[in-house]
Amino acid sequence: MTKNNSRSKLSIFALGGLDEIGKNMYVVQYGDDIVVIDAGLMFPGEEMLGIDIVIPDITYLVENQDKVRGILLTHGHEDHIGGLPYILRELNVPIYGTKLTMGLVEHKLREAHMLNQTKRIVINSRSEIKLGSMKASFFKVNHSIPDAVGVCLDTPEGRVVHTGDFKFDMTPVNGQDAEIHKMAEIGKRGVLCLLSDSTNAERPGFTGSERTVGESLEAVFRKAKQRVIVATFASNIHRIQQVVDAASMHNRKLAVVGRSMVNVVNIGMELGYLRVPSDLLIDPDEINRLPAHKVAVMSTGSQGEAMSALTRMANGSHRKIEILPGDTVIFAATPIPGNERSVAHTVDQLFRVGANVVYSAGTQHGVHVSGHGSQEDLKLMLNLIKPKYFIPIHGEHRMLRAHGQLAESVGIRPENIFICDNGDLVEFSSGKARYGSKIQTGKVLIDGLGVGDVGNIVLRDRKLLSQDGILVVVVTLAKNNGKVLSGPDIISRGFVYVRESEKLLEEANRIVTQTMEKCASEQVSEWASLKTSIRDALSKFLYEKTKRRPMILPIIMEV
Ligand SMILES: [Zn+2]
Ligand SMILES: [Zn+2]
Numbered sequence: 035m036t037k038n039n040s041r042s043k044l045s046i047f048a049l050g051g052l053d054e055i056g057k058n059m060y061v062v063q064y065g066d067d068i069v070v071i072d073a074g075l076m077f078p079g080e081e082m083l084g085i086d087i088v089i090p091d092i093t094y095l096v097e098n099q100d101k102v103r104g105i106l107l108t109h110g111h112e113d114h115i116g117g118l119p120y121i122l123r124e125l126n127v128p129i130y131g132t133k134l135t136m137g138l139v140e141h142k143l144r145e146a147h148m149l150n151q152t153k154r155i156v157i158n159s160r161s162e163i164k165l166g167s168m169k170a171s172f173f174k175v176n177h178s179i180p181d182a183v184g185v186c187l188d189t190p191e192g193r194v195v196h197t198g199d200f201k202f203d204m205t206p207v208n209g210q211d212a213e214i215h216k217m218a219e220i221g222k223r224g225v226l227c228l229l230s231d232s233t234n235a236e237r238p239g240f241t242g243s244e245r246t247v248g249e250s251l252e253a254v255f256r257k258a259k260q261r262v263i264v265a266t267f268a269s270n271i272h273r274i275q276q277v278v279d280a281a282s283m284h285n286r287k288l289a290v291v292g293r294s295m296v297n298v299v300n301i302g303m304e305l306g307y308l309r310v311p312s313d314l315l316i317d318p319d320e321i322n323r324l325p326a327h328k329v330a331v332m333s334t335g336s337q338g339e340a341m342s343a344l345t346r347m348a349n350g351s352h353r354k355i356e357i358l359p360g361d362t363v364i365f366a367a368t369p370i371p372g373n374e375r376s377v378a379h380t381v382d383q384l385f386r387v388g389a390n391v392v393y394s395a396g397t398q399h400g401v402h403v404s405g406h407g408s409q410e411d412l413k414l415m416l417n418l419i420k421p422k423y424f425i426p427i428h429g430e431h432r433m434l435r436a437h438g439q440l441a442e443s444v445g446i447r448p449e450n451i452f453i454c455d456n457g458d459l460v461e462f463s464s465g466k467a468r469y470g471s472k473i474q475t476g477k478v479l480i481d482g483l484g485v486g487d488v489g490n491i492v493l494r495d496r497k498l499l500s501q502d503g504i505l506v507v508v509v510t511l512a513k514n515n516g517k518v519l520s521g522p523d524i525i526s527r528g529f530v531y532v533r534e535s536e537k538l539l540e541e542a543n544r545i546v547t548q549t550m551e552k553c554a555s556e557q558v559s560e561w562a563s564l565k566t567s568i569r570d571a572l573s574k575f576l577y578e579k580t581k582r583r584p585m586i587l588p589i590i591m592e593v
Pocket of ligand 1: 109111177199405
């Protein structure tokens, strides 16, 4: 059904980003022209063991490759650009983004050795791009990274506006004001449909200005007697700027640690989005040569990630930096839902080694504000754009619902609000919208270098392994008569502590022997059935004894 090719009308759908946080990818199609907005990734849930990242299923776009006019990027966050190195491999189309966004993309493509084969066009908020029968223009928005834009798409059926991620910040850190006048102007010209960021649709009020974080950071720096270590998102360049400013104001040298942080600082400085005094930065090696009150460290690990620099410092396993009693550690970020426990654990660990920790979801100390608009910001956007139809995007189902209610409250008619899942198609013709057929969507799991080669069965195996361990049963048979020459030998990992379970394993051994004898007497010699019999008998026995279901792997060898 995905091969429905020519749509005479205007249609809008998501390949990712609805009922989830991450892998944002929205599609606008008019006739034979397809425009894609963003190509993000998502970090895997706990149930996706061993999976590195998740990207959208782009089957529809690959099947309609000749119609795809380009991918427009709203800003440089991973959930908007992170899928590109994988997606462009199958879908070689031009990409459009602002200077900073493109700088971050180019770094990714260079690492993936794809820089030369990708057509990249740098835009600014004054650019106008013809994409087949559609025309794209842009407006600046405030977000936790500079150079973020919303997209206005003029189509023959009407105007479609996509906000990207945004909030309204009246005192932005880098002077990059949102183009509110432009939004109002677009609204005045008439908008058929608005797609708007729902991340904070459940939060009342306005989202605070990023500048307030700078004031709080500065206050903590002022009081600190020893070293100051700030953990924040590598993706939040405004926050990074404010840490730089606080360090510089208090005459501290700043060391940057964590691969992604170093990378963003370099790109930000190179492209002019970070202003860093020339003598401010030091190498982590130099930290111990300076007095403690002259040092600040900016690090990744605000989410308690096991391998991050801060977590390793807290555990005493970082090669260069150790947390010392009296150090001040600032978590200038809130835990993303799901990370609360690991953050709490890292905070505990830091207190144990004697650090003064500034955390608590940032609210108490004001060392974090969101980059996404709260309810009043969202209403303001709706009032500026004044769309006829509304599709809330970027968010889990309840956030989309909450955003829908906000839209109603500012006067959008309830029947004109479309709460969608990925793949739900909204069609517009003669100024009217309705649900159309469904587009294929899904998650493509990326495990190391493999793209999409890990499916449900592999995941099920990993889940079993992680929960109940594995049992390997090795039996050697004689080639001529099928008699057991050696074994069964049972090797287990992650299942039971072998020394305390000798009896259990002995019994397991006997069960295998019995099963093999039974099979022999029944003339079963086919390996597959032999293995199945062993697995079934052993699994039943182990479950009765331990209430666990380890993965059982029979290996039969013939000599
Ligand atoms: Zn973002
Ligand atoms: Zn986002």
